[in-house]
Amino acid sequence: MGAVRLIYDETTTELKRLGWVGKLNVDDTRKAMQSKLRYCLQDNTLYLPADQSIVESEHRLCWGRVRFEEFEEYSWLEEFDKPLDVNPLDFHMPFTGIGFGVMYSKRHRESEEGRIPVKSFISQSIIDSIAENPDALEDLSKDNFEALMAELFARKGFDVDLYRGSKDDGIDFLRIDTDESDPIIVCVQCKHPDKPKAGKKRRSLPVATVREIYGVAKAHNLDGCVAITSSTYTPDAKKFADLKPDEISVANAEDVLAWVQQYRWNKDE
Numbered sequence: 001m002g003a004v005r006l007i008y009d010e011t012t013t014e015l016k017r018l019g020w021v022g023k024l025n026v027d028d029t030r031k032a033m034q035s036k037l038r039y040c041l042q043d044n045t046l047y048l049p050a051d052q053s054i055v056e057s058e059h060r061l062c063w064g065r066v067r068f069e070e071f072e073e074y075s076w077l078e079e080f081d082k083p084l085d086v087n088p089l090d091f092h093m094p095f096t097g098i099g100f101g102v103m104y105s106k107r108h109r110e111s112e113e114g115r116i117p118v119k120s121f122i123s124q125s126i127i128d129s130i131a132e133n134p135d136a137l138e139d140l141s142k143d144n145f146e147a148l149m150a151e152l153f154a155r156k157g158f159d160v161d162l163y164r165g166s167k168d169d170g171i172d173f174l175r176i177d178t179d180e181s182d183p184i185i186v187c188v189q190c191k192h193p194d195k196p197k198a199g200k201k202r203r204s205l206p207v208a209t210v211r212e213i214y215g216v217a218k219a220h221n222l223d224g225c226v227a228i229t230s231s232t233y234t235p236d237a238k239k240f241a242d243l244k245p246d247e248i249s250v251a252n253a254e255d256v257l258a259w260v261q262q263y264r265w266n267k268d269e
Contacts, residue, residue, distance in 0.1 A: 003067045006080075007040070007049040008100060011059035013083045018063075019050030026164075029115050033161050033174060034185055034220050036060050039101040044114035047101075060182055062102040064088065070097050102178070107154050110164040121151040121162055131264045134257050137230055138195050138202075145192035146172045149228055149256070153188070155263040170216040175226065184223045189213040191229040202231035205250065210237045214248055224248060230256060 007016040022045070024032060029044045037055070039062035040047050047063040048055060055061070071077050074091065076084055077098075092103045105117030122144060129136045130148075140148065150162045150173045159176035170189055177184040189212075193203040210227045217225040224247040227237070232252045241248040 003065050004071075005047060006064045006066065007047060007054075008062050008064050008088055008102075009049070009054060009059050010062065010102070013087070015064070015077070015080050015084065015088070016049040016051060016054060016061075017080055018047060019052070020046075020048040022046055023114075026110065026114075029110075030163070033115075034222060036182065038176070038183065038185075039063070041115070042101060042104075043108075043116055062100050064101070065099045067097055074098075106159045107150075107162075108160070109162045115161070121154065121160070122147040127151070127260060127264055130257070130260050137253060137257065137260075140192065140230070142190075142192045145230055146190045148260075149173070149188065149190050152256075152259045152263050156259075159183075169220075170213055171220075174222075186224040186226060187213065187217050187220065187222050188226045188228065189216075191227070191231070193229070193231050204231055205229035205233035205237050205252070207234060207236035207240050210240050210248065210250060214240075214244070217247070226251065228256065229253070 005018045005021070007018055008014075009016055024044050024046055026044075029041065032038060032041050032046055036058050037046065037048075039060075042063060049061065066077055076086055088098070089100055089103060091098045092100050107118050107121060108115050109118050109121065126140070126144065126148065147162065150160045153173075153175050154160045159178055161174040161176070163171055163173055171187040172190045173188050175186045175188050177186075189209070191205055191209060196202050205227060210233075213225045213227050217223075226249050227233070227241075228251045230253050233250050237250055241250045
């Protein structure tokens with residue numbers, strides 16, 4: 001059995017005919033992820049409607065995939081370019097029948113092959129070890145600290161896109177809140193200072209880092225930023241974040257350990 005690709009315009013509740021399909025490189029995939037087109041992405045393939053004016057008007061769109069046999073049962077699937085009396089997302093059946101991009105994996109990771117969905121960013125054993133022994137947080141590698149933060153945000157209910165370590169422009173991952181009519185996209189930067197020598201303290205998160213990631217968020221037209229450290233943040237860093245509480249937040253080791261305890265178990269499993 002075959003399937004048909006289409007576009008669902010959530011802004012107007014209309015089905016649209018597919019017009020363009022293309023595989024994107026890393027930079028273009030990231031640009032799409034940071035826009036209202038993120039749900040037109042499947043891994044690193046972008047699907048766009050035939051009517052490009054819809055894209056220019058910044059409607060919230062997502063790709064759809066419908067198996068041929070579903071058209072016999074649901075006649076509204078052939079009703080293009082007019083508001084529907086039903087919500088197609090209510091008929092979503094993962095990987096069979098009817099599927100929509102907005103309903104798929106909440107976790108994605110960049111790899112050499114492109115953007116791929118994953119079940120988890122970090123092993124449960126690492127989370128358990130930190131929950132049972134908070135000092136284990138200091139022993140994480142920088143990559144594992146980023147992965148831990150990404151996983152905790154996913155368990156909080158956010159969509160998460162974890163970037164590769166190189167050429168990230170200061171962004172370690174994107175945190176997306178899909179509860180609103182338009183996704184709220186926030187960039188996250190994680191700082192895991194090297195373990196200090198005996199008698200020394202880990203370096204605190206400076207205000208310069210918070211200013212930097214806030215500038216990155218603005219440059220990419222994102223809705224805000226989060227700066228997380230496995231150490232502490234300076235008073236000036238907190239003071240700067242407090243200037244824009246709706247756009248900037250900071251978190252320290254104490255916050256991270258509280259999240260580990262609160263979200264130790266993955267409720268999706």
